[in-house]
Amino acid sequence: MYRILMFILSIGFCQNIIFTDFFTDNTLRFDYFHSGVADTERVSLDELRLEGAWPGSKTNLIDDMYLGLYRFEVVDLELDKVIYACAFASIFGEWQTTGEAADGVWRTFHESQRFPEPKQPFRLILKKHNLDGSYFTIYDTEHNPVSRFVNRSPLLNNNKVWRIFNNGLAEKKVDILILGEGYRKDDMKQFKKDAKHLISVMFDTEPFKSRKSDFNVWAIDVFSREIGISNPHQNIWKKSALDLRFNSFDSDRYVLTFANKNLREIAAQAPYDAMMIIFNDPKYGGGGIYNLWSTVSSLSSQADYVFVHEFGHSFASLADEYYTSDVAYQVSLPEYELNEPNVTALFDPENLKWKHLVEEGTPIPTPWGQNAYDSIAVVYQQKRQQMIADGVNVDKLESLFEELKQSTIPMLKSQKYYGKVGAFEGGGYLAKGLYRPEIDCIMFSRNRSEFCKVCSEAIEKMIDWYVK
Numbered sequence: 448m449y450r451i452l453m454f455i456l457s458i459g460f461c462q463n464i465i466f467t468d469f470f471t472d473n474t475l476r477f478d479y480f481h482s483g484v485a486d487t488e489r490v491s492l493d494e495l496r497l498e499g500a501w502p503g504s505k506t507n508l509i510d511d512m513y514l515g516l517y518r519f520e521v522v523d524l525e526l527d528k529v530i531y532a533c534a535f536a537s538i539f540g541e542w543q544t545t546g547e548a549a550d551g552v553w554r555t556f557h558e559s560q561r562f563p564e565p566k567q568p569f570r571l572i573l574k575k576h577n578l579d580g581s582y583f584t585i586y587d588t589e590h591n592p593v594s595r596f597v598n599r600s601p602l603l604n605n606n607k608v609w610r611i612f613n614n615g616l617a618e619k620k621v622d623i624l625i626l627g628e629g630y631r632k633d634d635m636k637q638f639k640k641d642a643k644h645l646i647s648v649m650f651d652t653e654p655f656k657s658r659k660s661d662f663n664v665w666a667i668d669v670f671s672r673e674i675g676i677s678n679p680h681q682n683i684w685k686k687s688a689l690d691l692r693f694n695s696f697d698s699d700r701y702v703l704t705f706a707n708k709n710l711r712e713i714a715a716q717a718p719y720d721a722m723m724i725i726f727n728d729p730k731y732g733g734g735g736i737y738n739l740w741s742t743v744s745s746l747s748s749q750a751d752y753v754f755v756h757e758f759g760h761s762f763a764s765l766a767d768e769y770y771t772s773d774v775a776y777q778v779s780l781p782e783y784e785l786n787e788p789n790v791t792a793l794f795d796p797e798n799l800k801w802k803h804l805v806e807e808g809t810p811i812p813t814p815w816g817q818n819a820y821d822s823i824a825v826v827y828q829q830k831r832q833q834m835i836a837d838g839v840n841v842d843k844l845e846s847l848f849e850e851l852k853q854s855t856i857p858m859l860k861s862q863k864y865y866g867k868v869g870a871f872e873g874g875g876y877l878a879k880g881l882y883r884p885e886i887d888c889i890m891f892s893r894n895r896s897e898f899c900k901v902c903s904e905a906i907e908k909m910i911d912w913y914v915k
């Protein structure tokens with residue numbers, strides 16, 4: 448009995464990293480440049496940057512979910528042991544699937560990974576998923592915490608950080624940081640109102656509603672010189688603080704910033720596990736990348752919906768379940784199962800990855816009125832594209848959203864398996880060959896204000912990661 452107990456204890460010891468044995472209380476940020484074309488990538492060091500207190504978990508230090516396209520590992524040099532690991536997706540990884548990258552045009556994006564500051568020399572490793580789920584290493588270098596490459600200069604201290612709500616120590620909570628973009632100094636009242644409103648919508652949505660006590664929400668006042676953000680296709684250029692812009696990768700509504708270093712220096716003034724950027728612009732748009740950040744236009748009539756949808760991407764690595772909208776990526780049928788929790792290629796229907804949520808008697812794949820839905824949604828997309836090409840005003844585009852809702856909601860709700868978990872064909876930008884868990888979900892359409900059960904479960908798992 449004693450031997451068995453010792454054996455179990457020793458296994459436990461091997462897997463657990465005692466935080467104080469390896470780390471100081473501070474955060475280090477690994478800043479690097481990620482360059483390449485579709486089939487080649489290079490990573491080069493910018494610097495290591497000392498930030499404030501480590502806001503992440505001090506018990507869950509090695510990611511075991513393996514989501515996203517990339518994995519970041521910190522290895523203790525002397526023990527040759529992984530002491531910290533996280534998974535993430537990146538702008539570079541998305542860009543690699545665009546036509547520009549396929550054409551062989553080299554581009555560079557700045558990226559950062561944050562981790563607790565090691566006490567001893569360490570290696571930093573970046574790995575990328577192969578299609579079959581295995582990894583290959585794209586960066587591996589040794590670092591010394593006392594080297595000249597660690598920038599220990601004082602952090603910015605010129606933006607006011609305030610709480611929307613606080614439930615306890617950062618290391619035991621998911622800390623969300625809201626940043627405002629395209630708000631002038633005179634617009635701070637509006638920023639406060641918008642931030643509080645969008646957060647209240649999110650925490651009225653399950654599973655966030657039931658798990659509210661596991662979160663802290665911070666906001667930071669960031670001043671832009673002008674209202675709104677840039678829109679390169681329309682030749683609108685704004686001097687905004689975080690350099691957010693529409694038309695990322697040539698998708699009209701896709702809003703990203705490529706000024707990562709600037710953003711990180713501003714954000715470092717607050718504790719955060721997840722960033723959400725709300726921008727002061729009436730045009731519909733947003734974006735969300737796993738373990739990076741999400742963006743949403745706070746003035747669009749769809750802001751409430753987009754805010755929650757994009758956080759699904761950035762927080763829990765949820766895939767888009769829709770497939771009728773145009774996207775910038777070159778999408779093809781996967782040869783291997785995808786690692787996002789809420790879409791499947793259904794190579795093995797008997798072992799559907801969310802089968803524990805499927806009620807007995809639900810056929811897999813699950814029938815639904817896809818032809819009827821497509822006939823409405825495809826016409827809508829054509830209309831929308833034409834309106835964007837004609838440069839019609841924002842209000843007209845917004846009323847089109849409403850039209851689509853009115854015609855698709857009754858159709859979807861009348862389906863036999865509405866509200867049930869199954870495997871419904873159409874998802875992840877593909878009408879055929881990829882399947883989603885429910886007929887409707889926040890990740891599928893703007894109709895529904897709830898996540899499907901599979902998405903909810905994935906979000907809860909991620910919350911647990913930060914707080915347990």
Ligand SMILES: [Zn+2]
Pocket residue numbers: 768789884885888889890891898899900901902
């Ligand atoms: Zn879903």
